[in-house]
Amino acid sequence: MRLRRRGLASINAEVRDGILPAADSVALVPLEQASGAGSVRNYRVVALIIACALFMEQMDATVLATALPTMARDFGVLATAMSGALTSYLLALAIFIPASGWLADRFGSRTMFRLAILLFMGGSLLCGQATSLPFMMGARFLQGLGGAMMIPIGRLVLLRSVNKEDMVSAMSWLIMPALIGPILGPPVGGFIVTYLDWRWIFWLNLPIGTLGVVLVTKYIGDYRAERRSPFDGVGFVLSGVSLGCLLFGFEMASRSGEAATGVGLAAVGLVAGWFYIRHAARVPNPIMDLSLMRIASFRLSVIAGSLTRITQGAQPFLLPLMLQLGFGMTAAASGTITVAGAMGSLAMKGLAPRVLRRFGFRRALVTNGLVASAGYAVCGLFRPDWPVAAIFATLLACGFFMSFQFTAYNTIAYDEIPKERMSSATSFYATFQQLMLSLGICTGAAALHGGMLVSGASVPSLGDFTAAFLVVTAISASATIFNLRFAKDAGAELSGHRG
Structure with missing residues (x-):
């Protein structure tokens, strides 16, 4: 049901008729309708605006990793000490993501999304002015505060702006930043550090964020909960x-x-x-509603999606290391090859709705999940004598199939979620996303170190990388157990599947 401007009398009538639940329900009230929010197909514009904001956040994190040695030299500290610039951002995410849903209900989804962009821009400006590691850590924490709200509130804005039958297409646009950002980050970071000043990593966020604020104000409606729960x-x-x-x-x-x-x-x-x-x-x-896990489609999407995200989190960690340490490639050369994954995810965008309409969520998740996992297993078999074209084609396929998998998970999760619980669901889901991607890095590193301990080597060999890729592949493949538990007609209203 698409949200429309309506008065309190209309809402009360819907409660009496059973369309909206009474008792402890939370009705959504449009505070202000954006000028472009009335179009039936406007969800694509909304999805692209949110996707660009999330891309800015995802790109910033991965570009920064490339610049850490140069920043450490300027700050006069060891490169290992620069981990504080990463962990301070993670801390802000961990603290504030669960509160994002309540803030959106209390102050309005568009208001808080716009504030999230402004906070991220403010943190970026301070990061560009940093002259010491403690200064940088404080600025990164402010950036993380903005990022913590952009992730779940951006998805919430989209869910409140799209009809159910358009949700798959909208989510296929929204999923791209999470996949493209970590892939494009290393080559972009290498270019900036090599040819510009590392501070441009943060300053580039300012014009992008300014454009985002303008577009959010023009095209995105503002909704909040009429009946608010205490914090x-x-x-x-x-x-x-x-x-x-x-x-x-x-x-x-x-x-x-x-x-x-x-x-x-x-x-x-x-x-x-x-x-x-x-x-x-x-x-x-x-603040995090665990009772949402009683909803079958949401629970299965969280569990299966979490297992798959462990693999997705490990891949950007393992692949550049293998290409640089195992193949002897430069950072620029390995970054150029890994762009293939981004191209694959872009190719998926237009096909996901048609595939889901033809096969339905259950069959698509089971089959595609196994194919996507197998693609990452093949990555572990890369060797220096492989043709670059073969490596590129494999990564292209990996990006395509994994992007489809996350589009399906991120859509089916909200199939049975009532509108009044959407904000709680988005913050809950975003929390697990961040946690599992971080766990993926840990899992990939642990598997790699385990192989090194067995061989007694101080530098990982190609065999160690193969073993690590197979470990994380097995984790994502295990999501098939939960994919099979989706109902055969799960998400039929979203996909249009009637088979």
């Missing part, structure tokens, strides 16, 4: 401690010499998570 402060603290420690733990465990500290932090995160689960069971409106 769950205790849950906010517990979830922040839990997710922050887990993210820090996963990130530190992926670096040699800090595995023990990472495991300790992850243990603290698990304990805090246990306390949060107990707390969430006792309060009516927890």
Whole structure:
């Protein structure tokens, strides 16, 4: 059902007629309709605006990794100390993503999405002015605050702007930044560091963000909840401690010499998570609504999607290392090859709705999931004597099939979610996305280090990379167990599948 301008009397009538639930329901009220929001096909414009904002956020994170050695030299610190610039951003994500849904309901989805872009721009401006590591860490935390709201609120804005039958097409646009950003980041970062100043990594966000604010104001409507729940402060603290420690733990465990500290932090995160689960069971409106997992399509999408995202998080970590350490390629050369994945995800965009309409979500997720996993297994078999064209074609196929898989997961997750619970669902889903991508880096690093321990080598061999790729491939392939549990007609209204 598409959201339309309506008054309180209309909402009350819908409650009486059973269209909207009464009792503790949360009705959505349009605060202000954007000038371009009335078009039936406007969802493509909305999806592209949100996708560009998310691309800015995803691109920034991966470009920064390439520039860390140069920044360390300018700040007068060891390159390993620059990990603080990454973890401070992750900390902000962990703390504030769960609160994003409540903020959107309280102050309006467009208002908060626009504020998220402005905060990200402010953090980028300060990052470009940084003269020390502590300054950079504070600026990155501010960037992370904006990024934490852009991720789930951007998806929420789209879900509230699109008809069900158009959701697959809209999600295929939205999924691209998560796949393209990490792939394009290394070559773009290498170009900026080589030919410009590293500060341009952050300054480039300013014109993109300014354009985003203008387009959001013009094309995106503003909706908030008429009946607002109180803020769950205790849950906010517990979830922040839990997710922050887990993210820090996963990130530190992926670096040699800090595995023990990472495991300790992850243990603290698990304990805090246990306390949060107990707390969430006792309060009516927890900041992360665990009762959403009772909804079959949402639960299966979270679980299967999480397993697949572990593999997706590991691939951008393992592949550049293999091409540079195992093949002897330069950073620029390996970055040029990995662009193939981005091209594959772009090719998928127009085909996803037709494939889902023909085969339905269940069959498509099962079959495509196995093919996508097999593609990453082939990546582990790359060798220096492989033709570059063969490597490029394999990565192109990997990008295509994995992009389709995430488009399907991100769409079917909201099939049975009521409109009044959409904000809670988007923040919950985005939290698990970030957690699993970070866990993917940890898993890939652990598998690689395990192979090195077995062989007694100080530098990973091609065989170690093969073993690591096979480990993460097995994880994504295990998602088939849960894909098979989707109902045969799951998401039929979204895809138009009637077979």
